Amino acid sequence: MPCGKLRYNFRKIVRCRPNEGLPRRHRRLTKRRRRETPRCCRRDTSTLRPRHSDDRTTNMLHARAALATAVAALFLATSIPMATDAMAGKVSSGTASFYGKRFHGRRTANGERFNMNALTAAHRTLPFGTRVKVTNPATGRSVTVRINDRGPFHGKRTIDLSRAAAAKIGMVDQGVAKVKLEVL
Template structure:
């Protein structure tokens, strides 16, 4: 059974609530559902290496690295500069550069038009 990130967050909130802790569920779900910041990408240098979840990194796949989202989570990443978006699956950890929120594979970065610039201001929606 595959669980969505929203389901995992909701289950965590219910666990806290049943333990007698007060939690505002709407704050947690909305914070997890829509966020954003600066994205970067990684490609050729890491192609063929093992990702944090054990897969072999494919720079042309629609995947991404995120610091905290569960592996397998699908997110829609929208480039705020041009409105282009791509759906990626989280399969790695990162980015490890301050101020960045997600590292896209080169293939995903290409879809939203950020390869030339290297970074982009993005919106992230958990699907």
């Protein structure tokens, strides 16, 4: 409400009527409007209730959010497939490739950093942490790798080996080789 006091405005004395020409809905106290409103007419905000208080409703909202997060985490943890005894001994064959320098140090699908010198591999469906024995029938050599990534996403390839694993079975020069996979 205008107080009616006299004040100095642009080199003339006028009666105090802040926000006079605006409709009521536009008379909110924005920063600009607060700056333009004379001190004599400003609202005292020291007694107003804070917008976000730590009352029971707020605490209940936080509790519900925490409960929803816990339920979602539990659901996700139980839905991740684990290598079971039924998978152990499963033998399949397919084409293998390897990946190395370009991806070294990047994050894999399970969150760890890819190390091209470790005995790891990428597979489309096997659960992370599964140990697989990869054998190259052409050389007769084999290596045991741990699945820590998803892929390969090229053609009909079955598994992507790290550079170290590919070197152990002797397929670095060819780049791609027919292999036999056995889940351990």
